[in-house]
Amino acid sequence: MKTADGSYHYCYNGQAVIAADYQVIIATTLNSKPTDIRQLILMIEHIVETIGTMPKMYSADTCHCSAANLEHVKAVEAAHSTEFLISTRRMKLNT
Numbered sequence: 001m002k003t004a005d006g007s008y009h010y011c012y013n014g015q016a017v018i019a020a021d022y023q024v025i026i027a028t029t030l031n032s033k034p035t036d037i038r039q040l041i042l043m044i045e046h047i048v049e050t051i052g053t054m055p056k057m058y059s060a061d062t063c064h065c066s067a068a069n070l071e072h073v074k075a076v077e078a079a080h081s082t083e084f085l086i087s088t089r090r091m092k093l094n095t
Helices: 039-051 067-080
Strands: 013-019 024-031 057-060 083-086
Touching: 013 039, 024 039, 039 067, 067 083
Parallel strands: 057 083
Antiparallel strands: 013 024
């Protein structure tokens, strides 16, 4: 993974989804992609594959906010009655 100093290092990016009501990890992934923006859709699919449904509420930080993710979230909200809370603080909308 390319790092802030311009060099390449062996680094990994981990994602985890926790069911807050039970404090249990319900989905994880580990990859070598430097940003989180393309991980939200994969994590949503992983949750549905793992537990067969989506939690009633899902929160994500700013790095998961993009036009593609927001479009995908609309469909998931309708199909699973899930409310998504994705931070938009201090960011420009990524596409």
